[in-house]
Amino acid sequence: xxxxxxxxxxxxxxxxxxxxxxxxxxxxxxxxxxxxxxxxxxxxxxxxxxxxxxxxxxxxxxxxxxxxxxxxxxxxxxxxxxxxxxxxxxxxxxxxxxxxxxxxxxxxxxxxxxxxxxxxxxxxxxxxxxxxxxxxxxxxxxxxxxxxxxxxxxxxxxxxxxxxxxxxxxxxxxxxxxxxxxxxxxxxxxxxxxxxxxxxxxxxxxxxxxxxxxxxxxxxxxxxxxxxxxxxxxxxxxxxxxxxxxxxxxxxxxxxxxxxxxxxxxxxxxxxxxxxxxxxxxxxxxxxxxxxxxxxxxxxxxxxxxxxxxxxxxxxxxxxxxxxxxxxxxxxxxxxxxxxxxxxxxxxxxxxx
Amino acid sequence: xxxxxxxxxxxxxxxxxxxxxxxxxxxxxxxxxxxxxxxxxxxxxxxxxxxxxxxxxxxxxxxxxxxxxxxxxxxxxxxxxxxxxxxxxxxxxxxxxxxxxxxxxxxxxxxxxxxxxxxxxxxxxxxxxxxxxx
Numbered sequence: 001x002x003x004x005x006x007x008x009x010x011x012x013x014x015x016x017x018x019x020x021x022x023x024x025x026x027x028x029x030x031x032x033x034x035x036x037x038x039x040x041x042x043x044x045x046x047x048x049x050x051x052x053x054x055x056x057x058x059x060x061x062x063x064x065x066x067x068x069x070x071x072x073x074x075x076x077x078x079x080x081x082x083x084x085x086x087x088x089x090x091x092x093x094x095x096x097x098x099x100x101x102x103x104x105x106x107x108x109x110x111x112x113x114x115x116x117x118x119x120x121x122x123x124x125x126x127x128x129x130x131x132x133x134x135x136x137x138x139x140x141x142x143x144x145x146x147x148x149x150x151x152x153x154x155x156x157x158x159x160x161x162x163x164x165x166x167x168x169x170x171x172x173x174x175x176x177x178x179x180x181x182x183x184x185x186x187x188x189x190x191x192x193x194x195x196x197x198x199x200x201x202x203x204x205x206x207x208x209x210x211x212x213x214x215x216x217x218x219x220x221x222x223x224x225x226x227x228x229x230x231x232x233x234x235x236x237x238x239x240x241x242x243x244x245x246x247x248x249x250x251x252x253x254x255x256x257x258x259x260x261x262x263x264x265x266x267x268x269x270x271x272x273x274x275x276x277x278x279x280x281x282x283x284x285x286x287x288x289x290x291x292x293x294x295x296x297x298x299x300x301x302x303x304x305x306x307x308x309x310x311x312x313x314x315x316x317x318x319x320x321x322x323x324x325x326x327x328x329x330x331x332x333x334x335x336x337x338x339x340x341x342x343x344x345x346x347x348x349x350x351x352x353x
Numbered sequence: 354x355x356x357x358x359x360x361x362x363x364x365x366x367x368x369x370x371x372x373x374x375x376x377x378x379x380x381x382x383x384x385x386x387x388x389x390x391x392x393x394x395x396x397x398x399x400x401x402x403x404x405x406x407x408x409x410x411x412x413x414x415x416x417x418x419x420x421x422x423x424x425x426x427x428x429x430x431x432x433x434x435x436x437x438x439x440x441x442x443x444x445x446x447x448x449x450x451x452x453x454x455x456x457x458x459x460x461x462x463x464x465x466x467x468x469x470x471x472x473x474x475x476x477x478x479x480x481x482x483x484x485x486x487x
Contacts, residue, residue, distance in 0.1 A: 023445045052423050053444055053462035057476065061367075061461045089474055098476060102367035102461050104400070326484060334484050336447030352422075 005227045006126060006182040008133020013175025014312070015073065015139065016168040016321065018066020019284040020059045021271050021331035024049040026343045028158045034340045035153040043244035047161035047272025049343055050147050054162070055089045060145045061102045063166035066325035067141065068103060070176070071168040075104035078168070079137030080128065081111045084120025084276045085164075086194070086201075087147045088113050099143070110140075117192060118241055119302025120144060121164065121276040126182050126308055128169035139170045144300075146275035151200035152349060159244055159268070163331075164277025165284045176317040177287060177296070181228060184308045185220040192303035203303075209247070212305045217241060217251050220307035221299045225255075228311055232256035236294035239265030239282035241301035243273045251299075264289055270332055283312075285328040292316040355467055359475050364398075366477035369459050371437070373399035380435040403459030405433040405480065410443065410451055419465040431457055431480050445481035456483040 026049055028042040050059065060083050068075065081100040088095045096111035110131075114120040121144015128140035145164030150157035172178045191212035194201035204212070217240055225231060232238070238257045240248040245268055252262045265282030274281055279300040286296055296312040344350055364370040371382035372395050379390035380399060388395040408430040416424035427443040429451070443451065444462055457480035464475045 023447055051445060051462075053442075053464070053479065055463060055474075057474075058460070058462050093473075098367075101363055102476070104368060104370075330484060336449075 003227065004183055004223065006129065006184070007180075008129050010133055010135055011172030011178060012129050012132045012169055013172045013178035013315070014167050014287075015170035015174050015176065016067040016069070016071025017165060017176075017284050017287055018063045018068070018070065018325050019163070019165040019281050019328040019331060020063040020066070020145070021048050021163040021281070021328070022050040022054055022059070023334055023336050024051060024338050024343075024346065025335050026338055026340065030340050031158050035157070043155075043158050043246070044272050045269045046337070047159060048163050048274070049338065049346055050162040052346055054147070056083070056085045056087050056145045056147055057089055057095050057098045059147070059162065059164060060095060060099045060143045060166065063143060063145065063164060064099055064103050064141060067166040067168050069325040070321045071139070071170070072321070072324070073139055073168070073170070076108065078105040078139050078141050079109055080131055080140035081105055081109055082114055082124035082127065082141065083143045083145065084114035084116070084122070084124045085144070085146050086115060086117055086120065086275055087149065105141070116306060117303035118243070118275045118278060119300040119306055119308055121280050122298075122300035122308040122310070123302070125167055125169065125179075125280075125310070126184065128167070129179055129182060132169050132171065139168055142167050142169060144276035144280045146277055148273060148275040149194070149200050152344075154200070156201070156203065159273040161272025161274050163271055163274035163281055165280040167280070174317070175315055176321045177290070177312050177314045180311040180313060181224065182308060182310050183220055183224040183227065184306060185216050185223065186306035187216070189216070189305035191305055208243075208303070212303060213241070213243065213247055213301050214251060214254070216305050216307040217299050217301045218254050220309035221255050221297060224309040224311060225297070230311070232261070234295060235261065235297045237265060237286045237290065238262050238297040239279055239286060240299050241279040241307070242266060242268035242282065243278070245269050267328070267332065281328060287314070287318065288322055288327040288329065290314040290318055290322075292318060356473060359467060359473065367461050369401040369403055369478050371399050371401055373397050380433075380437060382433065382437040382439055401433055401435055401459070404483070405431040405457055407443075407451060407453055407455045407457055408432045408438060409453065427451060429457070429480065439478075442479045443481065444479040449482055457481060458483045
């Protein structure tokens, strides 16, 4: 097999990162009360719900501002603003132009919206690695953000949440964590989809597990580690796409990671599945507590299906930069619980006309 | 359709970009190109920190067209740390009571649709209670 690792021509890394989680939470038991007579197991404790005036644009702006605070660069130094999501507010009109304008990065930029179910954000990160790594640009902003949709009463409604993260990719010498290599594993596997004009996605029920999530996320992680000559023991931390609590726990176990290694990045029990944001917001929570020298494995998963795996090493610049913006756990601690009726209003599930 | 107006105001609306007077350093919002303090020309752009405090507030129950889906909501006069007063909606209040003097911070949020749900989405500044460190 040829070398399938993606490694940039010049070393690159994460220069700044930022996250965002909206204030409102609905408990999974509240959803079970309405739709399941309070019976059955719950995939998470609660999930984050956006307010009436929030969408992927507003949430991306806040995460991008946090990333800019940590990066300590001028907005005009950015050469790209890329937003990955499956809930872009417009069908036609980029999310990224509004985000770029709001942070003052216009007009000398590439801008674009990325889509690949839940891995659109890491897809933008890989592109940013190439953009900076080739020397075409010094800094690129890649965001993964979602206000995920779940059909009322469906299994997905318990987890489909809102949140995400932004990363400024730049030269390794100015990075708080270097992106050493990436590897992507992609096949045509229809485990989850949403057709045009449909409000809610469909999924293949149990088919979403073995042939989709586990096959792709373990293949990307195993190949990356095999080609780098690493094992789970070489990493301080690992974070996987987290559609529910069990999947990332089991994926970690299959790959030889301990519960302690995934603990700080496992946010799904308290914020739900933030889709394009799910694995990378976990990475922000890890970076918030990481020490120089810590090595991190990140693996996203996007239905349809694919997984991007990254090998990351934290540098000594983390010490000064982590505290320059709001930490992910501070957003999680900012929490107001709402009932199903308020949730139905906030998520536009009540038809008014 | 008010697209030209929304487009013209986007910088000040998205990022709280005002002006600073090059003669007396007075901070100006909204931008008006003439310093209200010294009367000289002031066209230097200045991005406000977004930090301020509630000077006064009221809650709207009967909202004007375009804002009705968000009612009831609270509007405040916010005194920015740099000096100017701005009128804006408060957001992310949860069950938190509002008090005069409460520290707030700027966020960019959806204001309304231009027209109905087929129109462009208008984004702009609102203020929320300052998030305290955990």
